[in-house]
Amino acid sequence: MTGNRINRAYRLRRRPVGQLTDGDLELVEEQVPELADGQALVRTKLLSLDPTSRVWMSDMRSYEPPVPIGAVMRGFGVGEVVASRREDMPVGATVSGFTGWQELVLADDSQLEAPLTVLPTPLPAPESAFLGVLGHTGISAYLGIDLAELEEGETIVISAACGAVGSIAGQIARQKGAGRVIGIAGSPSKCQHAVKVLGYDACIDHHAADWRAQLDAATPDGIDVDFENVGGPVMDHILMRLNIGARVSLCGMISEYNSYNKGGEHTGSLTNIVQLIMQRATIKGFLVLDWAHRYEEAITYLAGLLGEGKLHYDETIVDGGIEAAPHALHQLFSGANLGKLLVRVAD
Secondary structure, eight states: OOTTOEEEEEEEOSOOSSSOOTTSEEEEEEEOOOOOTTOEEEEEEEEEOOTHHHHHHSOSOOSSOOOOTTSBOOOEEEEEEEEESOTTSOTTOEEEEEOOSBSEEEEOTTTSSSOOEEOOSSOSSOGGGGGTTTSHHHHHHHHHHHHTTOOTTOEEEEESTTBHHHHHHHHHHHHTTOSEEEEEESSHHHHHHHHHTSOOSEEEETTSTTHHHHHHHHOTTOEEEEEESOOHHHHHHHHTTEEEEEEEEEOOOGGGTTOBOTTSOBOOOOSOTTHHHHTTOEEEEOOGGGGGGGHHHHHHHHHHHHHTTOOOOOEEEEOSOGGGHHHHHHHHHHTOOOBEEEEEOOO
16 A cells, blocks of 8 residues: 655745755655556665756756746666665665655656666665766766777866765776876865875876866876866866867766756856867767666676775765755765765655
8 A cells, every 4th residue: 555655845936046055955745556567666765966967957058948937856776676666666675876865766768767677686775876986976987088089198187176076086007007097086085085096197286276287287188088077167277288189078066057047047167168179179968867888887897896996985974864865966066076966855
């Protein structure tokens, strides 16, 4: 029986202008209907918080339509099947996918944005890994390095070096034979972590007054590959360091996502984009959702490194249930998290 269950969900009430504020999302309680044939009920256990969450809240042009006003906020999660009328989703199974910002998910493939994926039993790694190192963020790191065609001996710079994607990308670059792996992060402690734990050759704190000079000194032979997660002034200066034939693998531009005002007009800018011409460089944006045919390849590679003890991954898990999600999202933009940022919705 599911009809006596109450779901708590965040619904988008208005599009944020700048940072997310109180009133943009509303936490509501809703009755869960009785299950019909072909449906299952999933309890969300972990919710992934990603920079693209802020994009989805806006009405800017994007790869996914904006979350409609009044709809449950879009998001990835891992959960457990607690009731089922689906043969492929038995009670007790662990699933991942677009759960949304809610405690309970009606798993009906005709209603969800994308079908949920049933994870193997027993799980070969902690549940959280399937939202991070073995999930869309780890796969993004793998694809971004591969699409950049990184060659042995080259210099690669990775912004947000201690973030969910950047931290994995830096280690993959090292495994692929990069000559110098340079990180950019948001604090001295993160930079120390990048060098001592993640294996970067150097890491620059972009809050330091002389960060541009530090980056120049760390890349004496220029930059062959930029794995870009930040955009803004950081990316703008990297463009000035590109070598002839350099490649920019554009994964994200988190510094820009709060720069869209009401109506989708962008207020940020890059001034050195002309360097792509001068250096005959290329820039390639990519989305992990376009590469489903390579997920198995990526996960096999990442799991292999994990099994050999050659891949470290960090997590910041915020407790407090679904209520903690809006406040936790601010950690992405303030840089307070280390590695993958998750909210523990239920034990």
